[in-house]
Amino acid sequence: MAGNWIFWAVLSAVFAALTAIFGKVGVTGVGADFATFIRTVVxxxxxxxxxxARREWQGLDGISGRSWLFLVLSGLATGASWICYYRALKLGDAARVAPIDKLSVVLVAIFGVAFLGERLSAVNWGGVALIAAGAVMVAWR
Structure with a gap:
C-alpha cells in the first residue's frame, strides 16, 4: 500500500482533519502567527x-534553478496558507473553516487545467462543482 497514491492521499486527508481539530484547540490563548511558528518548527x-533516518539528504547543488524557484514559491504559498488558516481557526469554527480551506481542491482543478495543461472530463468537472457546493453548504450558517 505504501506505493499507492490513494493510500497517501487518504492519510493526508486524515492528518489534515486532525490539523484542524488540534489547531483549533491549540490556538486558544496563543496568537495565530505564533501558533503557525510552533507548527513550522515541529x-x-x-x-x-x-x-x-532514511538517509535521504541531498546536495543542494544538484537541484535545478527551476526546481529551486518553484519550491521556494511553494514554500511561500504554504506559509501564507498556514498563516491564513490559523487566523481563520482563531476566529471561526473548525467545522466551518476547514471546508472553505478545502476549496483549494476546486482551485487546484482550475489551475491544473489552466497552467499545467491537465484535462478533466465532464464527470470530473461535476465533482469539482459538487466539492465547491459542498464546502459552501458545510460552512453556511
Whole structure:
C-alpha cells in the first residue's frame, strides 16, 4: 500500500482533519502567527528526523534553478496558507473553516487545467462543482 497514491492521499486527508481539530484547540490563548511558528518548527524537526533516518539528504547543488524557484514559491504559498488558516481557526469554527480551506481542491482543478495543461472530463468537472457546493453548504450558517 505504501506505493499507492490513494493510500497517501487518504492519510493526508486524515492528518489534515486532525490539523484542524488540534489547531483549533491549540490556538486558544496563543496568537495565530505564533501558533503557525510552533507548527513550522515541529514540521522542520520531524522532517529532519525522517531525512536522517532514511538517509535521504541531498546536495543542494544538484537541484535545478527551476526546481529551486518553484519550491521556494511553494514554500511561500504554504506559509501564507498556514498563516491564513490559523487566523481563520482563531476566529471561526473548525467545522466551518476547514471546508472553505478545502476549496483549494476546486482551485487546484482550475489551475491544473489552466497552467499545467491537465484535462478533466465532464464527470470530473461535476465533482469539482459538487466539492465547491459542498464546502459552501458545510460552512453556511
Amino acid at each position: 514540521i522542520i524537526a520531524a522532517l529532519t528526523l525522517i531525512l536522517t
